[in-house]
Amino acid sequence: MKKILFNITEDWFFCSHFLERALAAKKKGYSIAVISKENNHKKLIENNGISFYPVPYNRKSINPIYEFSILFRIIRLYKKIQPDIVHHVAAKPIIYGSIAAKLNKIKSVLNAPVGLGFVFSSGSIKARILRPILKFLLKKFINSHIGENMRNKVVFENYDDLNYFIEMGAVNPKYGCVIKGAGVKVKKILESKKIRNKPTITLVARMLKDKGVLEFVSAARQLKANKINARFLLVGDIDPYNPSSLEKSTLKKWNDERIINWLGWVNNIEGVLKETDILCLPSYREGLPKALIEGAAFGLPIVTTDTVGCRDVVEDGVNGFLVPIKNIDKLANRLSELIKNKTLREKMGKESHKIALSKFSSSIINSETLKLYDELFFESHF
CATH class of the missing domain: 3.40.50.2000 (Glycogen Phosphorylase B;)
Known part of the structure; x- marks a missing residue:
């Protein structure tokens, strides 16, 4: 069976931004698994027929011993699950997941540096110290593992971020693309709205x-x-x-x-x-x-x-x-x-x-994401 593994820091973020796309892929014959920190959404994920593997990501941690333990755990899980495609979301999953994918000879890798978070948006001393380190690591790993099928993809949510990573030399334009966010259900006809005096x-x-x-x-x-x-x-x-x-x-x-x-x-x-x-x-x-x-x-x-x-x-x-x-x-x-x-x-x-x-709309975002999955799977098997 065709297998996609999502590696993402928070289970709630998977549910809010990727569950619908995962279910669309499942409908097309893909088996879906998720590696994530377990908060309160494991049951929802499993009730949708998706396998869940808890990994205690700590987004605040910069403790090297703890981070190496997370990396080794991910390497073991990749060896156990053996997915056809891994979809890494955010910085730590991209860095650790790319290493694990390389070591386990995973066929296809899709890296998604969504948001870029506190380190890129904050002006604090901590963010300014961490920013060049994270940029170096992303440059090293975001496009370095190109999968056994030689067709790694890097997916951004906007063209500003795509161009930023291209100019930084981290992403090959040939393998970078944009899918505009998570997608939402949009009614074709807008319901009339009461115009209130106190908005x-x-x-x-x-x-x-x-x-x-x-x-x-x-x-x-x-x-x-x-x-x-x-x-x-x-x-x-x-x-x-x-x-x-x-x-x-x-x-x-x-x-x-x-x-x-x-x-x-x-x-x-x-x-x-x-x-x-x-x-x-x-x-x-x-x-x-x-x-x-x-x-x-x-x-x-x-x-x-x-x-x-x-x-x-x-x-x-x-x-x-x-x-x-x-x-x-x-x-x-x-x-x-x-x-x-x-x-x-x-x-x-x-x-x-x-x-x-x-x-x-969800139909647009789901279609664009499924097209990427199919492209990666086809190129690695035929």
């Missing part, structure tokens, strides 16, 4: 500084001080394994002060988006944020930053606004413009839906 502005993300949460809260504070009538929601949990994570006490304090409403983790994100009028993500850097794609699919106007990944979803002045990173005044001004103008919100929301339907 709700929502930020959906992990509660990280690098997601622009501080800027969002500061803009909310500024708008409320100016008597702008709106409700501000933060939707998402903290991430203790990310150095950029906010503290729960900080979020609760803002909530108690009624600057924002912090909902924490929400299973039914559709319910939240149905009650949202404007989606906001002032992130410092993204791969291609699923929250923005979901908001576009629901026909929401979007205010986000003019940065990698975010500008792939928003055309400035068409379906939303792009603002400079960390610029609270411009963020507040653009939000205010949409809060006060119902007609503009409705117009931009319709444009968001058109963009989601034409670029980011």
Whole structure:
């Protein structure tokens, strides 16, 4: 049987960004397995007929002894599973998985450096120290293992990242490509939306500084001080394994002060988006944020930053606004413009839906991913 192995740091991220594509591949006759840290999603993965192998990835760890133990565990698992294709997602799986694939003579490797995370987006001392090390390792491993069939692929979520790695000399343009994010289900006809006098502005993300949460809260504070009538929601949990994570006490304090409403983790994100009028993500850097794609699919106007990944979803002045990173005044001004103008919100929301339907629907993303899998499998067997 044709076998694909996903190597990914978090089980929840597999479910949110890759489960649908894995099930599409399963439907086409592929056997699917996942190597990941076990959080709360193992049962969901296994209930979908996918084998799960726990590996205790620690995204904060730089302990060499611990990291070598993870590498050896992955090497043993690759030898046991013997997949036809391995799909590595994010930095550690790419580095460790490429070594394991090389040693086990895996036929085809697909590396996906999604997001690039804290090390590339943060200006902290730790990030600045780690960045050149991670760049060196990615340059060494992202395109070095070309599989027994000599057709390794490197998949990015946006062209900014693809071009960055090509210019860095890490990726051969022949083997680099772009698949725009995780894909979402988009209804062909946009449901009519009630235009509220007191609109709700929502930020959906992990509660990280690098997601622009501080800027969002500061803009909310500024708008409320100016008597702008709106409700501000933060939707998402903290991430203790990310150095950029906010503290729960900080979020609760803002909530108690009624600057924002912090909902924490929400299973039914559709319910939240149905009650949202404007989606906001002032992130410092993204791969291609699923929250923005979901908001576009629901026909929401979007205010986000003019940065990698975010500008792939928003055309400035068409379906939303792009603002400079960390610029609270411009963020507040653009939000205010949409809060006060119902007609503009409705117009931009319709444009968001058109963009989601034409670029980011699950059918498009699943088809592009399956085409890659089939290409890799065919070239390694025939």
